[in-house]
Amino acid sequence: MIPAPYLLYLGHSTDFVGIKTSRGLAAFRPQDCVGEFRYDDCPLSVGMPRMSIAEGAAAGAKTLVLGVANSGGMMGQALIDDAAAALEAGMHVASGLHQRLRDDPRLVALARAKGLQLFDVRDPPANLKVGNGYARAGHRLLTVGTDCSVGKMYTTLALVTGLRERGVTADFRATGQTGILIAGAGVPVDAVVADFISGAIEQLAPARDDDGWDLIEGQGSLFHPSFAGVSTGLLHGAQPEAIVMCHDPVRTDMRGIPGRALPGLAECIAMNLQVARLTSPEVRAVGICLNTSAMDPAEARAICLKTQDKIGLPCTDPIAFGVNEILDELLCPAPLARSTTAFR
Amino acid sequence: MIPAPYLLYLGHSTDFVGIKTSRGLAAFRPQDCVGEFRYDDCPLSVGMPRMSIAEGAAAGAKTLVLGVANSGGMMGQALIDDAAAALEAGMHVASGLHQRLRDDPRLVALARAKGLQLFDVRDPPANLKVGNGYARAGHRLLTVGTDCSVGKMYTTLALVTGLRERGVTADFRATGQTGILIAGAGVPVDAVVADFISGAIEQLAPARDDDGWDLIEGQGSLFHPSFAGVSTGLLHGAQPEAIVMCHDPVRTDMRGIPGRALPGLAECIAMNLQVARLTSPEVRAVGICLNTSAMDPAEARAICLKTQDKIGLPCTDPIAFGVNEILDELLCPAPLARSTTAFR
Numbered sequence: 001m002i003p004a005p006y007l008l009y010l011g012h013s014t015d016f017v018g019i020k021t022s023r024g025l026a027a028f029r030p031q032d033c034v035g036e037f038r039y040d041d042c043p044l045s046v047g048m049p050r051m052s053i054a055e056g057a058a059a060g061a062k063t064l065v066l067g068v069a070n071s072g073g074m075m076g077q078a079l080i081d082d083a084a085a086a087l088e089a090g091m092h093v094a095s096g097l098h099q100r101l102r103d104d105p106r107l108v109a110l111a112r113a114k115g116l117q118l119f120d121v122r123d124p125p126a127n128l129k130v131g132n133g134y135a136r137a138g139h140r141l142l143t144v145g146t147d148c149s150v151g152k153m154y155t156t157l158a159l160v161t162g163l164r165e166r167g168v169t170a171d172f173r174a175t176g177q178t179g180i181l182i183a184g185a186g187v188p189v190d191a192v193v194a195d196f197i198s199g200a201i202e203q204l205a206p207a208r209d210d211d212g213w214d215l216i217e218g219q220g221s222l223f224h225p226s227f228a229g230v231s232t233g234l235l236h237g238a239q240p241e242a243i244v245m246c247h248d249p250v251r252t253d254m255r256g257i258p259g260r261a262l263p264g265l266a267e268c269i270a271m272n273l274q275v276a277r278l279t280s281p282e283v284r285a286v287g288i289c290l291n292t293s294a295m296d297p298a299e300a301r302a303i304c305l306k307t308q309d310k311i312g313l314p315c316t317d318p319i320a321f322g323v324n325e326i327l328d329e330l331l332c333p334a335p336l337a338r339s340t341t342a343f344r
Numbered sequence: 345m346i347p348a349p350y351l352l353y354l355g356h357s358t359d360f361v362g363i364k365t366s367r368g369l370a371a372f373r374p375q376d377c378v379g380e381f382r383y384d385d386c387p388l389s390v391g392m393p394r395m396s397i398a399e400g401a402a403a404g405a406k407t408l409v410l411g412v413a414n415s416g417g418m419m420g421q422a423l424i425d426d427a428a429a430a431l432e433a434g435m436h437v438a439s440g441l442h443q444r445l446r447d448d449p450r451l452v453a454l455a456r457a458k459g460l461q462l463f464d465v466r467d468p469p470a471n472l473k474v475g476n477g478y479a480r481a482g483h484r485l486l487t488v489g490t491d492c493s494v495g496k497m498y499t500t501l502a503l504v505t506g507l508r509e510r511g512v513t514a515d516f517r518a519t520g521q522t523g524i525l526i527a528g529a530g531v532p533v534d535a536v537v538a539d540f541i542s543g544a545i546e547q548l549a550p551a552r553d554d555d556g557w558d559l560i561e562g563q564g565s566l567f568h569p570s571f572a573g574v575s576t577g578l579l580h581g582a583q584p585e586a587i588v589m590c591h592d593p594v595r596t597d598m599r600g601i602p603g604r605a606l607p608g609l610a611e612c613i614a615m616n617l618q619v620a621r622l623t624s625p626e627v628r629a630v631g632i633c634l635n636t637s638a639m640d641p642a643e644a645r646a647i648c649l650k651t652q653d654k655i656g657l658p659c660t661d662p663i664a665f666g667v668n669e670i671l672d673e674l675l676c677p678a679p680l681a682r683s684t685t686a687f688r
Binding site: 098130131132133134189190191192193194195197198199222223225226227228229230231232233234236256257259260271274275278279 | 442474475476477478533534535536537538539541542543566567569570571572573574575576577578580600601603604615618619622623
């Protein structure tokens with residue numbers, strides 16, 4: 001386990017989506033965070049007190065979490081310099097980037113000299129097996145998306161909380177660096193060797209017979225030209241009984257691919273169900289989650305209602321409006337008025 | 345480059361499909377192979393003289409090629425012992441398995457002591473980028489399949505040869521260990537980190553403007569629950585103008601997944617075109633290649649004709665009957681009688 005409390009790194013980031021790991025920790029483990037570290041050119045905040053490295057250490061931070069992400073997951077020199085400064089100040093360093101802290105000789109030497117640790121959260125487990133797709137017991141739900149970074153982790157966590165509030169056993173199965181840092185466990189599916197994508201998820205959410213749910217955090221999108229392979233293997237390995245589609249209604253271009261439009265919701269749901277049927281023939285879609293944080297409440301409610309009517313599935317913003325309708329659809333789908341939808 | 349000539353390892357294999365790397369080298373680089381090494385319990389042969397390790401070394405073999413593959417790509421102790429024996433006899437050792445020769449301390453120490461090399465062919469290149477799916481210049485064809493190990497590499501090589509015979513510039517782009525050993529270059533796409541599948545293929549077959557063709561070796565199947573993620577990323581990264589579907593008509597179960605039937609050809613072609621359109625909207629299917637090696641010639645011709653009539657695309661066994669009809673469809677598709685097919 002990575003020693004808390006944490007100092008959350010924003011650095012020079014100007015991309016709100018790119019700091020989602022720092023944001024996720026601030027939102028879901030605020031009691032384990034002491035502050036945020038950012039430069040003057042960073043216009044963002046996760047709502048924590050701003051601190052220098054030295055101030056963070058003085059406030060008791062045990063680990064600097066490099067909670068920034070970028071497509072490809074490489075570190076710049078500035079990031080490495082800041083990690084070194086944290087080690088000098090007596091903090092461990094944790095990172096979820098593809099590039100490993102332990103592959104930087106300077107950081108390794110410094111950590112050893114100081115008796116501190118480097119945590120590479122994106123390290124996949126050893127000895128993974130390839131998937132087999134055989135039917136396994138248990139209830140599993142997977143969040144999927146029209147794009148990367150559209151709220152799949154937030155949605156999954158909201159569904160876990162909602163199920164528990166109804167007395168249903170539910171476990172969050174993390175597949176990305178932020179989710180793993182929040183949950184303290186998981187598999188960084190985008191970092192496993194390509195042959196083992198579905199196998200890694202079969203291992204993350206194995207057969208269970210306690211009538212509880214595994215809620216699996218999705219990654220990427222079947223329509224993202226960079227990451228659809230990951231999303232496909234995840235869908236096959238998850239063998240989900242239900243999927244929830246996540247979407248950012250104000251995004252115009254696919255993340256990292258300027259000029260490429262997002263797929264339509266109906267098309268994206270249909271494709272996910274088609275691909276999922278390879279290992280889960282009875283899979284159904286049970287809802288749509290929109291990130292409406294950029295909208296005023298009236299506008300947000302209106303787009304959820306409009307989407308619900310258009311697609312024929314419960315639609316909500318899980319943070320703003322909760323997930324009750326989706327849980328109704330998940331747990332007792334029978335007699336609803338929308339039962340003519342194509343998606344169930 | 346891996347020093348030739350080679351001694352081809354079959355070991356204790358009893359699975360004809362599993363020795364496809366040794367078979368591929370014997371078939372496509374016979375001039376670089378001196379013999380095959382197998383135990384008495386191995387009923388298979390690649391048609392090379394049978395030799396002990398010592399006899400292979402005496403016959404001039406410079407490298408033992410561990411030309412065996414299994415799902416998951418792990419080495420057993422017997423394989424490691426035989427690799428050590430080859431080093432003792434003065435040969436380099438090459439392997440295409442996921443598990444690395446260089447991760448076995450005994451082999452590493454022995455190779456160093458003997459001044460010999462260990463070649464891990466499945467090592468992906470460093471510094472891969474994620475794919476972007478932007479349209480790029482050039483003609484590209486990808487072989488796809490209903491399953492793993494159904495002749496995608498043989499088909500790709502046959503198409504390269506056929507195009508060159510017609511005076512068309514064509515290059516083989518290898519994506520698996522056998523293809524890489526045959527071509528001397530390529531990207532082991534199933535061994536890259538999952539986020540980089542499509543990016544690796546964009547790098548393997550970059551934009552070209554010489555009117556020549558890149559013929560890209562496919563891997564796995566969109567319908568294989570272990571490997572569909574790899575196949576999806578490969579399809580997106582290849583951005584193919586044309587696909588050729590490969591199939592083994594006598595196989596009853598998906599490779600490694602007893603009890604799972606192969607998909608239908610029409611369904612599989614349609615799904616591949618649907619997925620491919622994300623990055624190649626005009627993609628079309630230009631043919632079907634069957635592995636009829638288990639049939640007599642009359643039966644083989646009959647199944648090709650029957651398949652051709654049923655699906656509406658040229659169908660052949662590339663080894664038995666050549667690929668002329670597929671090349672016709674690829675290079676001059678316009679006025680054929682089959683132009684009403686759904687696949688173009």
